[in-house]
Amino acid sequence: MRHWIRTALTTAALGVALTVSAKADPFKIGYLLPNPVGELGWSYELDRGGRAIAEKFGDQVEIQFVNSLGEGPDATRVMNKMAADGVDMLVLGSFGYQQDGMKLAKRYPKLSVVHIGGYMNAPNFSTLTPRHYEAAYLCGMAAGMVTKSETLGVIAAFPLPEVLNVMNAYVLGAQSTNANLKPVKVIWLNSWFDPAMEKASTESLASQGTDVVFSLFPGTPGPMAAAEQLGIYGTVTHSDNSKFAPTKHLCAGQLNFGPVMIQKVEEAMAGNFKGDDVFAGIADNAVSVAGLSKDLSDEQRAQILARQDEMGAGTFKPFTGPITSNEDKEAVPAGTSLDDGAIKGMNFLVKGIDTTIPK
């Protein structure tokens, strides 16, 4: 008899516990990043986006951060585990997580996936890409203003469309403020990550007269630190690098994932997550210029910020024709602007860039 009572009590208690836990069950997010977070750069900015979610929603969300997660089997394993444990949302911060994320999205229809920097979509798989090129145009304007040798240099990893559109926007921005620009020098690293070669590339460009170097999607702050040492200006994507180039930091394209991430979480919590293709820029408060050099005059600074406002308002688009490619073909006809699809799939370099697209 006593035995029965105990069982009944336990069952009741368990039931209560389950109800309570179901009530307070937070929205669970798995947040995966490819590199250590560090103090700036891609993973750092993504991590900041995650912190913004945590700050906004407090106890309503529970975020599990995993960083330094190599693409491939490690990432697959962690993602599968999280999905099996019943997370409500996965945020995947590396291109290489795309295939695995898509598989999980298909297997778990209730799971919402936000992948950053890819091209795939499904009803519960959204892709998010920042418009780096908008800030790059503005940094290009600054570069055109300060260069004395009229020689700019760019260090980039691979000639992917998203790299080409940033490079083109940068050069178009520089040409808009400097009519005498010499051909822009480009070094392809052919590696996402080689700090020693990043630094050597900066030195190589400086030895050939470059006085503003643009570190496009860098693996480390190495090029900016090297620019400071060499006494040339540095511009950079992702984060303000002023700490590494206190006197020579010209401009940075600052990312801000917070607002767009919060929006996706809100959608998912409300049960109307959209598997859309988010191309977030200045208008979405996702990209901006930061760390503008003190060497720019007030008028120059105002000119750059005015352009930023125009882009935010949609009254100025960097890829508005006529634009000629560096193979002397018409890339954008006069009077038209490239649409988002063409920007994302960019496969030409603008006139004035002294390199070919490696094939």
Added chain:
Amino acid sequence: MMDALIFVLAGAFATATPLLLAALGELVVEKSGVLNLSVEGMMALSAAIAFMVTLQTGSHLVGFVAGGLSGALLATVFAVLVLGFMANQVAAGLAVGILGLGLSGLLGRSFEGMTLPGLGKIALPGLSDIPVLGRILFTQDVVVYAAIAATALVAWFLYRTKAGLTLRVIGENPNTAHALGMRPVGVRFLAILFGGVMAGFAGAYASTVLTPLWSQDMIAGRGWIAVALVVFGTWRPGRVAVGAYLFGAVSLLGLALQAMGIGIPAQIMTCLPYVLTIVVLVAISADKVRVRLNAPAALGESYRPAS
């Protein structure tokens, strides 16, 4: 144009120095008959530790000592496995190397992306005033000069001293050496330790002088290039040095040519250092008989002391 040339040739020495230091260490290890494939991991671990120590103490010297010690520590783990437990050298080397890479990421976590002031270049009085050549050869940091000296010292040790002869004999046939009263296990242990210290210096140079910053995976395969240089340099210190400097020069040449806008595809420029270094080293080592003479006959074989 001249500045670009000086950038390539002067920069080649610094770029090659971590390769050369690690390769010299590995050369001595292999000459004793042991194949240590953990160079990459030893370099990574010591790069992390040397960076942290240099950042805390402000002294590159202390950083190098710490780097050398951490390389030696990891080498000791390897030595215990292959000499003590007679583990397979390839497997043990890979395992210890992965351990080193993992530890470097773990220990360096809170230092990710930080930078250091590099090491000043020393302009040799008189010599550095020679036009062009002075800026290429005689305006380098102290470690670059030390690496050149180390190449000469290793060559002298191996071919001009009795201890070097002992080491080479053990690398050829440890059983015979043992019968002659030599101590294969002890000598191999010292050789492995030396390899660890040199890989440690190489890592320390990469993170505190060459780049100089710490970031996970910053060694980026240089340890493997060092191992390859030893083989393609047919276990001769001079050739290994030539290979390292060539590799450094060609990898910088790629960057200089790209900046000039010369239309060679970047992928070709990126693989050129590997291809050219292999071609040149194979060409100068074309004599098969001499290659066989230089290759340690007992390389990779475990030695069980006769009891």
